[in-house]
Structures are given as C-alpha cells and as structure tokens.
Amino acid sequence: MITTRRFLTTLTAVTCILGGTLTVQAQSRVSIGVTETIETHNPYGDSVSLQYGIYSEVTGPFCTYSYAKGDFEGRLAERWKVENPTTWIFFLSKNYKFNDGTTVTADDVVHSLMNRVIGDPQSKQKASVAPSIVKAEALDKFTVKVTTDKPTAPLLSFLCDRLIVTSKAAFDKYGRDAADREHMMGGGPYQLKELIPGQRLVLQKRPDHPDAKKHPNAPDEVIYRIMREPEQRVTAFLNDEIQIAQFIPPHMRQRIEKNPKLRIAPVDSVEIMFLAMQPKPPFDKKEVRQAVCHAINRDQIIATLLEGFASRLDGPIGPGQYGYDPNLKPKMNYDPEQSKKLLAQAGYANGVDVELQTPVGRYTLDKQLTEAMIPMLNAAGFRARLLTPEWATLWANVQKGTVPFYYMGRGSVQDPSAALHQYFHTGETPRIGYSNPKLDELLDKEQQEFDTKKRRQYLSQAMSILTDDAPACFLWRHKLLWGLNSRIDYKPLPDARIYAIDMAVKK
Amino acid sequence: MTSYLFQRLAGTLPVLLLISFLVFSLIHAAPGDPTLLLLGEETNAAEIAKAKERWGLDQPLYVQYLKFVRAAAAGDFGKSFKYAEPVINVIKTRLPATIELAVFAIIIASLLAIPLGVWAGAKPNSWIDNLGTTFGLFGISMPSFWLAIMLILLLAGVLNLLPTSGRSTYGIAGPEQTGFYLFDSIMQKNWSAVWDGLTHIFLPALALGMNMLGILMRVTRSSILEVMNEDYIQTARAKGLREKNVVWRHVTSNALIPVITVVGLELGTLLSGSIIVETVFAWPGSGSLLITALNARDYPLVTGIVMTYTLAFVAINLIIDGLYAVVDPRIRY
Numbered sequence: 020m021i022t023t024r025r026f027l028t029t030l031t032a033v034t035c036i037l038g039g040t041l042t043v044q045a046q047s048r049v050s051i052g053v054t055e056t057i058e059t060h061n062p063y064g065d066s067v068s069l070q071y072g073i074y075s076e077v078t079g080p081f082c083t084y085s086y087a088k089g090d091f092e093g094r095l096a097e098r099w100k101v102e103n104p105t106t107w108i109f110f111l112s113k114n115y116k117f118n119d120g121t122t123v124t125a126d127d128v129v130h131s132l133m134n135r136v137i138g139d140p141q142s143k144q145k146a147s148v149a150p151s152i153v154k155a156e157a158l159d160k161f162t163v164k165v166t167t168d169k170p171t172a173p174l175l176s177f178l179c180d181r182l183i184v185t186s187k188a189a190f191d192k193y194g195r196d197a198a199d200r201e202h203m204m205g206g207g208p209y210q211l212k213e214l215i216p217g218q219r220l221v222l223q224k225r226p227d228h229p230d231a232k233k234h235p236n237a238p239d240e241v242i243y244r245i246m247r248e249p250e251q252r253v254t255a256f257l258n259d260e261i262q263i264a265q266f267i268p269p270h271m272r273q274r275i276e277k278n279p280k281l282r283i284a285p286v287d288s289v290e291i292m293f294l295a296m297q298p299k300p301p302f303d304k305k306e307v308r309q310a311v312c313h314a315i316n317r318d319q320i321i322a323t324l325l326e327g328f329a330s331r332l333d334g335p336i337g338p339g340q341y342g343y344d345p346n347l348k349p350k351m352n353y354d355p356e357q358s359k360k361l362l363a364q365a366g367y368a369n370g371v372d373v374e375l376q377t378p379v380g381r382y383t384l385d386k387q388l389t390e391a392m393i394p395m396l397n398a399a400g401f402r403a404r405l406l407t408p409e410w411a412t413l414w415a416n417v418q419k420g421t422v423p424f425y426y427m428g429r430g431s432v433q434d435p436s437a438a439l440h441q442y443f444h445t446g447e448t449p450r451i452g453y454s455n456p457k458l459d460e461l462l463d464k465e466q467q468e469f470d471t472k473k474r475r476q477y478l479s480q481a482m483s484i485l486t487d488d489a490p491a492c493f494l495w496r497h498k499l500l501w502g503l504n505s506r507i508d509y510k511p512l513p514d515a516r517i518y519a520i521d522m523a524v525k526k
Numbered sequence: 527m528t529s530y531l532f533q534r535l536a537g538t539l540p541v542l543l544l545i546s547f548l549v550f551s552l553i554h555a556a557p558g559d560p561t562l563l564l565l566g567e568e569t570n571a572a573e574i575a576k577a578k579e580r581w582g583l584d585q586p587l588y589v590q591y592l593k594f595v596r597a598a599a600a601g602d603f604g605k606s607f608k609y610a611e612p613v614i615n616v617i618k619t620r621l622p623a624t625i626e627l628a629v630f631a632i633i634i635a636s637l638l639a640i641p642l643g644v645w646a647g648a649k650p651n652s653w654i655d656n657l658g659t660t661f662g663l664f665g666i667s668m669p670s671f672w673l674a675i676m677l678i679l680l681l682a683g684v685l686n687l688l689p690t691s692g693r694s695t696y697g698i699a700g701p702e703q704t705g706f707y708l709f710d711s712i713m714q715k716n717w718s719a720v721w722d723g724l725t726h727i728f729l730p731a732l733a734l735g736m737n738m739l740g741i742l743m744r745v746t747r748s749s750i751l752e753v754m755n756e757d758y759i760q761t762a763r764a765k766g767l768r769e770k771n772v773v774w775r776h777v778t779s780n781a782l783i784p785v786i787t788v789v790g791l792e793l794g795t796l797l798s799g800s801i802i803v804e805t806v807f808a809w810p811g812s813g814s815l816l817i818t819a820l821n822a823r824d825y826p827l828v829t830g831i832v833m834t835y836t837l838a839f840v841a842i843n844l845i846i847d848g849l850y851a852v853v854d855p856r857i858r859y
Contacts (some may be wrong), residue, residue, distance in 0.1 A: 058818060059609050066566030103677035130576055146569040217818070218692055219619070242696050250675050254683040255690040390748045411558035411823055418562040437568055448570075524737040 045115045047524040049238040049507060051517060052246040058216045060200040062183045063135045063142040068431060072516030073220065073243065078205035079115070081128075082179040084433045086339050086513055095123060095184060095206060096163075096408040101469050104170035110474045111161040114229045115206035117186050123206035125157035130187035137194070148181045148386045150437075172474055175406045176341075176434035180516055184291075208234075208520045209241065211518040222519060236508075236523035243517075255319065264502035265517075268383065269326045272500055280505050285498040287330050289340060289513045290430040292382065293491040294375070294392075295442070297423045297452050304478065305491035306365035308489035310358040311373075312351035316397035317494055320391055324384055327496040334482050337496050339513060341434040342464060342478035349487050358399035367400070377426040378413055389426050392432040420449025431514055435478065436466055454491035460510065499519070534743055534847070538840045542833070546598065549832045550591050550609040553825050560607050560823040594829065603830035606857025608822045613830035617812060621834070622705030624804070624811035628796045630675045631735030632789065639739045640785065643746025647781075650708050650751060658743055670799055674806040681729060684855060688725050691808040698722045730807040738792045745788045749781035756780075783850060788834050790846030794839040 055069040060076040089091070096109040115123040132155040136148050149459065151174070152167040167174065175325060186204035193202050203211045208230040209222040220243040222230050231237060246252045246450040249268045257266040257278060258491040267283060275281050294311060296302040302311075321329045330337055334347040362371065362442070373396070377389040389405055396403035408416070416422045427437045440447050444462050445454040458481055465477035486493070501511040561577040562569070578584045582593070598603060603613035639662075648660035682690040688694070694707055699722075700714040708727070711719035743765035753759065754777055762776045763769075808814070812831055819827035 039766060065611055066564075067607070140576075143565050146573050147566040150568060150570065213696065215693075215810055217814050218808060219696060221696055244692060246691055247808065248675070248806055251678055251690050251806065254678050258682060258690065260690055263695070338799050408557075411563060411821055412556070414559040415562050415823075418559070441568065472717075 021476065025131050029064075029381050037139045046239040048240040048242065049263060049519065049522060049524060050244055051263040051265065052252040052261040053243050053265045053517070054247055054252075054254055055245075055515065056072040057214065057243070058222050060203075060214060061141055061195075062185060062199065062203075063139060063144050066143045066147050068515035069243075069517070071181045071183070072514075072518065074205070075180050075207070075223070075516070076209050076518055076520065077188060077203070077207045077211050077222065078184045079123075079182070079207050080180050081182040081184060082175060084176075084179050086433075089339060089341065091093070091179050095128075096178075099175075102164075102332060104142040104469065107165045107167070107168045107174060108158070109163045109165065110321055113161055116228075117189075117204040118210050118225065119186075119189075119204060121186070122160075122162050123184060125163045126160075127187045128163045128182075128184050129155045129157050129205075130190065131182065131184045134187075134190070135185065136182070137504060139197060141195075143180070144183075145381060148177055150177060151456075166260050170469075172466055172469050173434045173436040176437060180514075190285060190321075202378050202479065212240070217245060224519075227343050230333070230520050234520050234523070235518045236526075238522055238524050241519040241522075242371050253502070259504070262504040263517075264500075265515075266383075267500040269328045269500065278444075281392075282503050282505060284501045284503050284509075284511055285328060286501065286511045287337065287513050288430075288497045288499045289432050290382075290428045291332060291335060291337075291432050291496055292426070292428045292494045293332075293335075294488070294494065295417075295427055295451050295491045297420065297427050298454075298490065299452075301365070301367060301371045302423060304503050305367040305488055306361040307367065307371070308492075309351065310361040310365070310399060311401070312489050312492035313354045313358040313361065314401065315392055315494065316353040316395055320388055321495060324387055324391055325495075325497070328383075328500060330498065331495050332493040335439065335491075335493050336435050336482070337433060340432055342475050343484075344479040344482065347479060347483055347486065349483075351486065351489070351492060353396070355399040362400040363367055370402050372402045372404075373424055374404045374406050375424050375426065376408060376413055379407050381410050382426075382428050392426075417450050418448065420452050433514070435482070436462075439481060439485070440466070451490050455484065455488060458484045458488075491522075531640055531844070534762060534844055541840065542836060546595060546829065546833060547591070548656050549829050550594060550825075553820075553823070553828050554587055555591075556823070559804045560825065563822050564607055564824075577607075594826075598833065600629045604688070604826035606819070606824055606830075608819065608824045608826040608827065616815070616827060617822065617830055617834055619705065620812045620815045621809060623707070623809060624797065624800050624813055626706050626708060627727060627730055627734060627800055627804070627811060628793065630731035631738065631796055632793065634728075634731050635735035635739040635742055635792075636789070637717070639742035643785075644750055644773065644778055644781075647747040647750025647754065648769075648777070655747070658793050660749065661698060661848045662689070662740040662743035662747070665736045665738075665743070667740075668736055670733050671802045671806055673736055674730070677729050677733055678806075688729055690729075691806075693723070693726050694719070695722050695726075711781055728801050734796060734803045737799065738796060739787075739790060742785060742788060746781065746785050749784045750777055753758050753777045753781045786846060786849050790842050790849075794835075797835050797838060803811045 053069055055067050057070050057073065059065055061396040062135045082091055082093050082096045085092045093116050095112055097112045099107055099109045102108055111125060117123060132149060132152065136144050137152065151167040151169055151171045152165055153168045156164050158164050184206060189202045189204045208225055208228040212223040212227055213221040224237060224239045226366065246255060249271060252264045252272050253267060253274060255261045256275065256349045270496050272283050275283055301307045317331050321327060321331060336343050339453050362368065375389055375392065377385050379386045386407060393403045393405050413422065417425060432438050440462055441453050443453050443458060445459050461477050461481040465474050465481065468474040468477060502511060506525050508525065509521060537619050561574045564578060565573055582590055594604065605611065606616050611618050611659060639700050642658045642661065646655040649655055678690050681688050699707060699711060699719045700716050703710045708720060708723040711723055759772060759776055801816055802811035804811045805817050816828065816831045819831060
C-alpha cells in the first residue's frame with residue numbers, strides 16, 4: 020500500500036515537472052495558406068516558385084537575392100568569384116550540416132548539380148537552374164568550380180534561391196526515391212517533416228542550425244496548406260486556421276482589415292505584366308505597337324480595378340529589380356489621340372481588327388483587367404476583341420509562337436536578363452518572335468559582362484530600345500497582398516518564396 | 527449467376543476499350559503540350575526534345591495508343607510525366623480519399639433523402655411533402671462549386687464550426703495503414719483523429735452529396751407514391767396493420783429498387799463531382815489529382831484516372847445488379 024502511494028506521489032511529481040517543462044518549451048507553429056502545390060517528393064521533380072523556396076529553406080539556400088540590397092548574398096555558398104567568363108568558384112560555408120550531422124560539402128553540391136538537376140531524367144529544373152552549366156567539380160571539400168558553356172554573368176539569378184543541395188551520401192546509400200521520400204537530407208534551418216501531396220507540407224525547425232540560432236523566434240513548425248480558392252484562404256485566415264494567407268485578392272482585403280488582430284501586407288511583386296505583340300500584321304509596324312501602348316490607361320486601371328495595388332511600369336522592370344533605371348526613356352504615356360495618329364501613319368486610319376488573348380484566373384483579375392483594355396483600344400482606333408482560352412492551351416500556343424497579341428506575366432524577374440532573352444532576343448523562343456540586331460548585341464554583351472556598372476548600362480540601353488520599339492507594352496507589377504496575423508512578424512518577399520526563418524512569432 | 531457475371535464482364539471489355547480510345551484521343555487532341563507545361567518557364571528546345579523522347583511523345587499517336595493498350599491490359603497505365611512514378615501508384619495514394627468522401631456523401635444523402643422521400647410520398651401534398659420537394663429541388667439545382675463556397679462561408683466562416691479545407695489536422699493522425707483516414711483512425715482507436723476526420727469530411731461530403739440528395743429524395747417520393755397504390759398495400763391496410771408499419775415495412779422495402787439503381791448511377795456522378803469539390807476543399811483525392819494532371823497535360827495520368835473511374839463505374843453497376851436480387855427475391859440471374 021505504501022509502495023503504491025509512493026509510486027503515485029512520484030508519478031504526480033514527475034507529471035507536474037514534465038508538464039511544466041512542456042509549457043516552457045511550447046512549440047510555435049505557423050500555418051500558411053498557399054496557392055501552389057507541391058506534388059512530388061522529388062525536390063527536383065517540379066519547377067514552381069513555392070517548391071524552390073521551400074526546398075531552398077530545407078537544403079540551404081545556396082545563395083539568396085536580397086531585395087534590400089538589390090543584390091545576391093551568400094548562404095551555403097558564402098562567397099564566390101568569377102575566375103574567367105566561363106568559370107565560377109564557389110566557397111562553401113563549413114557550418115552547414117545535414118540532418119544526420121554530416122557536413123554539407125562540395126561533393127554534395129556537385130552531385131546535386133550534375134546528377135540531380137542536370138543528369139537526372141526526372142529533373143524538371145535544368146533550364147531554370149543550370150541552363151548554361153556544363154561541368155561542376157569539387158576543388159576541395161568546401162570549394163566548387165562551375166564551368167559554363169558561354170559567359171553567363173547572370174548565373175547567380177539561376178542558382179540563388181533555386182539550387183537545391185541534397186546529400187550525396189543519402190542518395191548513394193538509399194537510392195534516389197528512398198532518399199527523397201524517406202531520408203530527405205538538407206543543410207538548411209528547417210527539415211521536411213511531412214508531405215501529403217495536394218494537401219499540406221510540414222517543416223520543422225532544426226534548433227541546432229546556425230541560422231535557427233540567429234532567429235530564435237522563427238516558428239518551430241511551419242505548415243504549408245494548399246488553398247487554391249481565395250475565399251477559402253480568407254475564411255481560414257479569419258478563423259485563425261492559418262496565420263499567413265498568400266495572395267489576397269484586393270476586393271477581399273476589407274474583410275481582413277476589419278479584424279484588429281489581422282493585417283494586410285502589400286509587397287511589390289517581381290512579376291512583370293505586359294501585352295505582347297508578335298511582329299506580324301498589323302503588329303509588324305512599330306507605329307501600331309506604340310499605338311497599343313499609348314491606348315492603355317494604366318493609371319486608371321490601377322486606381323480603379325486594382326484599387327491601387329499595382330505599380331505602373333515605364334519599362335520592362337521597376338524599382339528593386341536588378342538593372343532598374345528610373346530615367347529610362349521613352350515613356351509610353353496614355354494618349355489615345357497619339358494612338359490614332361500612329362495608326363493613321365501605319366495605314367490604319369479607319370481602324371484595324373485585333374484579338375487580345377488572356378488567361379483567366381492565373382493572374383490577379385486578369386480577365387477583368389483585359390476586359391477594361393478593350394474599350395480603351397477601341398477608343399484609340401482599334402477594333403479589339405477579347406479571347407479567353409484555357410491556360411494550358413494559351414500557354415502552349417504562346418510557346419509555339421502562334422498567339423499574335425496576349426496579356427502575360429513573367430515571374431521571378433529579380434535580374435531581367437533571362438526574361439529579356441527569353442521574350443525578345445532573336446531566336447531564343449518563338450513567344451514573340453521579335454528580332455532586333457541592336458537589341459541582340461546589347462543583350463549578348465550584358466550576359467557576358469561581369470563588371471556590374473557596365474552590365475547595368477547595357478541592360479538599360481536594351482530596355483530603352485524595347486520600350487521604344489514596343490514588341491510589348493509593359494503595364495504594371497501587381498502588389499501582392501499577404502494576410503498576416505498580428506502574432507507573426509514577417510516581411511513577405513516580392514517573389515512567391517516564403518522563408519520561415521525570416522518570421523518571428525511573438526510570444 | 528456465374529454465367530451472367532461472365533457475360534457482364536465480357537461486355538465491359540469493349541466499353542473499356544472504347545473509353546480508353548476516346549480519352550486517349552481527346553487528351554492528345556486538346557491543345558497544350560506537357561513538355562511546355564512541365565519543364566518550367568525557362569525551358570529550351572533541347573530540353574523539350576529530350577523530354578518528348580523520354581515520354582514517348584515523339585512516336586506516332588497510334589503507336590503510343592497501342593503501347594498504352596498493351597500495357598494497360600497488364601494493369602500498367604505507364605509512368606506519370608509530372609510525378610515520374612507509375613500512374614497506378616500515384617492513383618493508389620489518392621483514391622482512398624475520394625472513396626472515403628464519396629461514401630460519406632452517399633451516407634449523408636441517403637440518411638436525409640430516404641426518410642424525407644418516404645414521408646413526402648406517404649403524405650402527398652402535406653407540408654412535409656412541400657418541404658421535401660423544395661429541399662429536393664434545392665439539392666438538384668445548386669452547382670456543387672457554388673454550394674461548396676457557401677458552405678465554407680457559413681459553416682466555417684460565419685459560424686466557425688468546421689475547418690475550411692483539408693482532410694485532417696496535422697499531428698493528430700496515427701501512421702497511415704490503408705489510406706482511409708477514418709478507417710485507420712478507428713482501427714487505431716484514435717478517437718480524436720476520428721472526430722478530426724469527421725469534422726473535415728462533413729463539408730465536402732455535404733457539398734458533394736447535395737445533388738444526389740435531391741435526386742434520391744424525388745425518386746424515393748415518386749416510388750413510394752407508386753407503391754402506395756398497389757393492391758397488396760390495400761391488403762396490408764385491410765389486415766389492420768398500423769399505417770406506420772405499412773409505410774416502413776411494406777411500402778418502403780418495395781419502393782427501394784429504383785432508389786438503389788439511382789444510388790448506383792449517382793456513385794459514378796459522385797466520382798466526377800468530386801473533381802470540383804476536392805479542388806475547392808483541397809481534398810487530396812483522385813479528383814483534384816485529375817485537375818492537376820489535366821493542367822499539366824499529364825497524358826498517362828489523365829488516362830489512368832479516367833480508366834479507373836470507368837472501372838469503378840462498371841463495378842458499381844455490377845454490384846447494384848447483385849443487390850436487386852437481395853432486395854427483391856423475385857429477381858434471379
């Protein structure tokens with residue numbers, strides 16, 4: 020009897036102590052409603068912004084773009100140097116360790132680049148992460164030499180926040196599929212805890228990680244919940260089911276602003292929105308293209324439909340993006356009379372038929388915005404019609420070069436080089452099919468120029484030609500609206516990446 | 527019975543072949559190219575060519591189809607472009623969620639529709655008949671995507687009673703065994719996970735089952751009305767049975783045959799309806815998987831899912847035929 024009582028007393032005491040300890044060490048958890056989905060355990064098996072961001076957090080990131088500095092900064096790759104125009108040397112931090120305690124080394128980086136990103140047939144990231152990389156080799160345990168097939172000054176824009184570095188040892192030991200699914204090793208401040216494709220992904224903080232030590236208030240667990248419907252994200256956010264809601268449509272923000280515990284954080288997106296025009300009749304004439312640009316009242320659309328949640332673009336890019344030139348000329352201001360004159364000069368004094376194609380539901384209010392453009396175009400002398408094909412159809416046709424006039428966005432434009440090449444350099448892609456030898460020369464030069472000042476000059480000159488010659492009318496960058504619970508201190512990034520380590524949960 | 531079963535199974539083969547041909551042709555005829563959709567914004571011609579070769583898209587369409595049919599006959603729908611895994615494995619991981627949802631939708635629809643239909647049929651033109659008919663009309667008329675949003679707004683938003691989406695709350699469930707979340711939780715006696723699962727499944731199941739509810743209610747009502755006028759019902763009444771017993775024992779059991787047929791047919795509709803509902807509620811089933819596969823033009827996965835649905839539909843119809851014999855002893859095969 021005495022023994023039993025003593026046992027119960029001890030048990031109660033232990034429970035109290037444990038209970039107390041648990042209270043002190045309460046785990047902080049943040050749930051985020053996101054619009055994209057992670058569908059595969061293979062970190063290289065998809066090429067979407069959210070996946071790059073999450074896996075970069077799990078495995079590094081290799082390096083990152085600082086919007087505050089307007090430049091790239093080191094993480095796993097502490098620093099780098101350009102040995103010659105086709106050779107880069109990356110120096111790795113010695114502090115990054117995989118979940119099993121082994122150090123992240125140059126062999127892991129080489130393995131990830133050459134065997135996973137480039138060599139693995141399941142990879143869908145070669146073109147986005149390593150388009151010009153032909154070789155990567157370990158010079159020593161913490162130094163990697165990367166060779167490109169042509170000078171690639173914007174190489175960092177491909178590698179930073181995108182290169183996912185996974186463990187070579189785990190791959191060799193378990194094989195690809197088991198290593199990804201059951202033994203996901205990363206050197207980043209968070210580790211993958213659970214992935215249910217189509218539903219959620221859970222990350223858990225590694226308290227021993229150097230970045231985690233620097234950010235003690237970063238959440239212990241982060242749950243990414245897939246919520247594609249805006250109504251669903253807003254309702255879940257209002258109910259505190261999620262504490263961060265990605266991409267709140269402007270017309271829903273007032274419901275959130277009414278709640279004193281919630282706030283809206285707008286951030287300029289790095290996705291540039293534009294109207295692309297293929298140089299085929301009637302857009303083969305520069306005057307017609309310029310007429311389109313003068314016909315669209317961007318300020319009015321931004322002030323009304325977008326409720327001010329967009330920044331007008333007076334060139335391909337805006338503030339915070341690499342190579343932005345505030346003095347870029349010319350500016351395509353709203354001037355319907357000028358549009359009419361330009362159309363008359365082009366031989367279309369009696370108007371011309373055009374069909375504008377737009378995706379529906381892919382970009383903020385895409386259909387509504389383009390609907391508003393139709394009367395503007397008509398008032399300037401066009402006879403415009405709006406077509407709304409399904410996204411997969413439109414995108415395939417754009418990539419084949421069979422859509423003469425379309426509304427489109429280009430995301431992840433921290434450094435505009437890749438986007439400008441992709442859409443405007445002769446022969447790169449048929450998306451617009453534009454060709455201008457002077458522009459090609461400048462774009463080639465900027466890609467081979469490692470002197471930052473000179474490269475910015477080349478970019479500025481190229482963007483000036485583009486604005487004047489108008490193969491595209493650059494419209495705006497949306498302000499992305501994030502819903503944030505007041506318990507969370509976080510500054511959302513202009514791209515779709517989410518780094519939980521940058522969050523602080525208020526105690 | 528055995529010969530009947532063989533006959534029916536033999537009859538399904540041309541159906542499956544025709545469906546496979548139609549799906550294969552339609553998905554390939556649809557504009558859009560999986561290589562352009564899956565390889566990312568910055569892809570180039572060389573990468574596209576490699577992917578086409580890897581996925582067999584560089585071969586003539588009839589060769590691709592014949593290869594597909596040969597493999598499918600052995601139960602292999604090929605490898606998903608997006609997931610880089612055998613299609614059958616991808617479907618296996620997502621199908622239990624859809625089945626669980628469909629079963630709950632049927633349960634909700636049947637529990638509400640059959641009693642309502644019986645009451646309405648037993649007392650035609652009464653207030654309960656009017657109420658039931660209006661409710662049935664409401665169920666049939668409401669598009670599931672609209673109803674889903676309204677349910678989220680009301681029950682999750684305004685009343686804050688239920689979660690907005692997903693299948694479970696993170697950290698509650700035990701290890702997955704069968705893929706059926708509720709079944710696994712019951713087997714593990716994890717009652718908090720069972721409750722969590724029920725709260726998550728209620729809204730999507732209601733949104734999915736509402737249309738079926740309306741149809742079932744109306745079919746039950748008209749079937750009851752029909753049986754109520756049969757001679758044997760008059761006989762039962764003449765024997766002095768209480769009206770309650772007449773309705774529930776004699777009328778309802780005889781009126782159930784068309785109801786069972788409708789349940790079977792509607793099960794197929796539920797599978798297709800789940801495509802929208804799963805997307806709205808972020809339900810990780812085969813319906814939302816089909817949307818992902820369609821958006822990516824993942825030909826093998828789209829074909830695999832549609833073939834699975836077709837097989838399910840055929841199997842359900844066979845089961846329903848079998849159930850007739852159980853409900854009505856006069857029916858023998």
